[in-house]
Amino acid sequence: MAIGPRGPRSREERMTPATDTNTGAGPKVRLKTSAMIASIAAEGQRTKPAPFGNALAELAKDRPEIVGMTADLGKYTDLHVFAKACPDRYYQMGMAEQLLMGAAAGMAHEGFVPFATTYAVFASRRAYDFIHQTIAEENLNVKLACALPGLTSGYGPSHQAAEDLALFRAMPNMTVIDPCDALDIEQAVPAIASHQGPVYMRLLRGHVPLVLDEYDYRFELGKAKLLRDGADVLVISSGILTMRALEVARTLEADRIGVAVLHVPTIKPLDTETILREASRSGRMVVVAENHTVIGGLGEATAGVLLRSGVTPKFRQIGLPDEFLLAGALPTLHDRYGISAEAMARSIKGWL
Amino acid sequence: MQTNPLGHNVDLAERAYRIRRNALLMGEVQGQGYIGQALDIADVLAVSYFHAMRYRPEDPHWEERDRFLLSNGHYAIALYAALIEAGIIPEEELETYGSDGSRLPMSGMASYTPGMEMSGGSLGLGLSIAVGMGLGLKRKQSSSRVYTLFSDGELDEGSVWEAIMSAAHWKLDNLIGIIDVNNQQADGPSTQVMAFEPLVEKLEAFGWFVRRVDGNDMDAVVAAFDAARDHPEPKPRMIVCDTRMGRGVPFLEAREKNHFIRVDEHEWQLALEALEAGRNA
Numbered sequence: 001m002a003i004g005p006r007g008p009r010s011r012e013e014r015m016t017p018a019t020d021t022n023t024g025a026g027p028k029v030r031l032k033t034s035a036m037i038a039s040i041a042a043e044g045q046r047t048k049p050a051p052f053g054n055a056l057a058e059l060a061k062d063r064p065e066i067v068g069m070t071a072d073l074g075k076y077t078d079l080h081v082f083a084k085a086c087p088d089r090y091y092q093m094g095m096a097e098q099l100l101m102g103a104a105a106g107m108a109h110e111g112f113v114p115f116a117t118t119y120a121v122f123a124s125r126r127a128y129d130f131i132h133q134t135i136a137e138e139n140l141n142v143k144l145a146c147a148l149p150g151l152t153s154g155y156g157p158s159h160q161a162a163e164d165l166a167l168f169r170a171m172p173n174m175t176v177i178d179p180c181d182a183l184d185i186e187q188a189v190p191a192i193a194s195h196q197g198p199v200y201m202r203l204l205r206g207h208v209p210l211v212l213d214e215y216d217y218r219f220e221l222g223k224a225k226l227l228r229d230g231a232d233v234l235v236i237s238s239g240i241l242t243m244r245a246l247e248v249a250r251t252l253e254a255d256r257i258g259v260a261v262l263h264v265p266t267i268k269p270l271d272t273e274t275i276l277r278e279a280s281r282s283g284r285m286v287v288v289a290e291n292h293t294v295i296g297g298l299g300e301a302t303a304g305v306l307l308r309s310g311v312t313p314k315f316r317q318i319g320l321p322d323e324f325l326l327a328g329a330l331p332t333l334h335d336r337y338g339i340s341a342e343a344m345a346r347s348i349k350g351w352l
Numbered sequence: 353m354q355t356n357p358l359g360h361n362v363d364l365a366e367r368a369y370r371i372r373r374n375a376l377l378m379g380e381v382q383g384q385g386y387i388g389q390a391l392d393i394a395d396v397l398a399v400s401y402f403h404a405m406r407y408r409p410e411d412p413h414w415e416e417r418d419r420f421l422l423s424n425g426h427y428a429i430a431l432y433a434a435l436i437e438a439g440i441i442p443e444e445e446l447e448t449y450g451s452d453g454s455r456l457p458m459s460g461m462a463s464y465t466p467g468m469e470m471s472g473g474s475l476g477l478g479l480s481i482a483v484g485m486g487l488g489l490k491r492k493q494s495s496s497r498v499y500t501l502f503s504d505g506e507l508d509e510g511s512v513w514e515a516i517m518s519a520a521h522w523k524l525d526n527l528i529g530i531i532d533v534n535n536q537q538a539d540g541p542s543t544q545v546m547a548f549e550p551l552v553e554k555l556e557a558f559g560w561f562v563r564r565v566d567g568n569d570m571d572a573v574v575a576a577f578d579a580a581r582d583h584p585e586p587k588p589r590m591i592v593c594d595t596r597m598g599r600g601v602p603f604l605e606a607r608e609k610n611h612f613i614r615v616d617e618h619e620w621q622l623a624l625e626a627l628e629a630g631r632n633a
Contacts, residue, residue, distance in 0.1 A: 093518060098514060099515055133477055134471070
């Protein structure tokens with residue numbers, strides 16, 4: 001039996017370098033494959049260390065019902081900061097994500113507010129039924145904080161959670177948060193702790209970029225925030241692509257292209273009122289940008305809202321393609337898949 | 353406690369009879385249900401609700417109650433039967449079993465059924481929840497216990513072993529697992545679907561205190577529950593109950609063993625009569 005290519009594109013085609021770094025004359029340049037948890041901060045960018053762990057430890061001082069639980073990823077989700085501050089409230093559940101979710105449900109049954117951490121891939125793909133049945137169905141107070149969202153690891157598909165937003169959006173009762181930076185995370189932690197019901201928060205860990213403090217920003221659960229205005233393009237974005245969109249807006253300003261940026265940190269419930277208000281302003285192209293597959297995330301959620309309301313601006317999506325992504329260095333991958341600031345600017349200019 | 357000349361506990365036997373009767377009446381409402389399992393586990397439920405557990409029928413969320421998790425959600429018909437007997441679910445609701453708008457759906461739902469502590473249906477969830485509850489109760493310095501009933505078929509689920517390992521790691525002596533070994537799961541005898549013996553040795557090797565009993569021998573079940581409660585070591589406890597599908601209704605017990613026993617329309621009355629005959633025997 002002949003074995004044909006397994007997908008629409010052959011492996012060789014997928015492996016073709018995105019840039020010409022490795023081709024042509026001259027010495028071969030070896031692109032560095034990043035570690036599993038490479039920082040997403042650009043060189044010289046302002047950052048804050050462990051915003052999630054620090055915010056949770058701070059909040060826990062006044063909230064004895066908060067406990068931290070993890071599946072062998074305390075160090076890699078910044079929960080170790082909380083563990084150090086509140087050692088008796090830290091539960092290491094071992095490398096067992098299903099158990100983690102069930103046990104977090106049990107803790108919530110007993111009146112505690114568990115923050116359970118793992119990687120986004122494991123929460124969304126491995127433990128989905130446990131979250132669905134033991135947590136979401138009973139609307140329990142479990143807060144999932146899950147690292148390496150979207151394409152924030154160069155380690156390959158095992159650690160790239162390109163579809164987590166789609167999966168958790170589809171789960172009833174679940175609130176879904178995709179924060180942009182350290183400030184967003186710090187402010188989201190007390191907000192989701194006070195929210196009644198389960199929350200899935202995409203987690204940026206380690207030295208996390210600090211961006212939003214320059215925009216008079218405050219996180220509010222369920223609210224989209226217009227960070228800057230512009231006459232030609234409205235970028236609706238979440239997560240780290242809001243950070244990129246702000247860069248793009250500054251770049252395109254030089255070309256006299258006005259780019260507005262609407263940051264949507266709460267993917268569900270979606271702030272449809274603000275999205276409709278901004279998208280209804282005539283003459284602007286709407287571009288939804290997300291660090292997620294173009295299937296089922298903020299882009300398609302926004303498209304649905306607009307179409308159902310009869311608002312039909314020129315509409316484009318920036319997001320990850322519907323394919324298994326390659327391993328490699330994050331800057332290379334972000335450029336290849338169109339979510340680097342440069343690639344986004346190129347796309348937007350091309351669409352205008 | 354009254355005992356008859358054979359030493360059997362009369363009160364508990366009568367409770368088990370009424371649990372079986374409630375289950376048959378519910379099965380009759382729908383014309384179907386996991387009645388074989390309900391009949392096999394009735395004795396264990398009688399001991400759980402009328403010997404072992406602390407609870408207040410009028411206040412299913414009473415903080416100091418012992419928790420009971422039904423991991424094998426399809427046994428809901430059996431648990432409803434026990435909850436009705438315990439006065440937690442009103443007897444009038446029995447006839448709504450499995451009907452539109454009922455609080456008693458075919459699989460247990462914690463979100464709207466009184467006394468149901470977890471939403472079941474997907475197998476292998478209960479013991480993980482029990483670990484979290486056990487940890488939570490210890491945090492609160494509560495003396496309540498978490499009883500978790502699950503089936504031998506659920507031993508196929510990897511998550512069950514995650515929880516078995518974890519409960520021993522955390523020394524959850526407030527967790528009492530109950531395995532119904534009726535050797536029947538969807539595709540056939542559990543031991544043939546996926547070999548799980550020797551169960552006692554396995555569980556002991558994982559760090560649990562284990563008692564294995566005939567789950568239809570009331571006195572043995574009582575002794576096992578007492579031993580599980582009183583065991584002094586800081587270990588989780590497991591009661592392995594070997595049971596017989598259809599127990600209490602001889603013609604169902606003799607029927608070719610199936611995960612889902614077929615009961616024809618006219619047979620429900622016959623089953624109730626056979627059960628009644630056994631009660632007076």
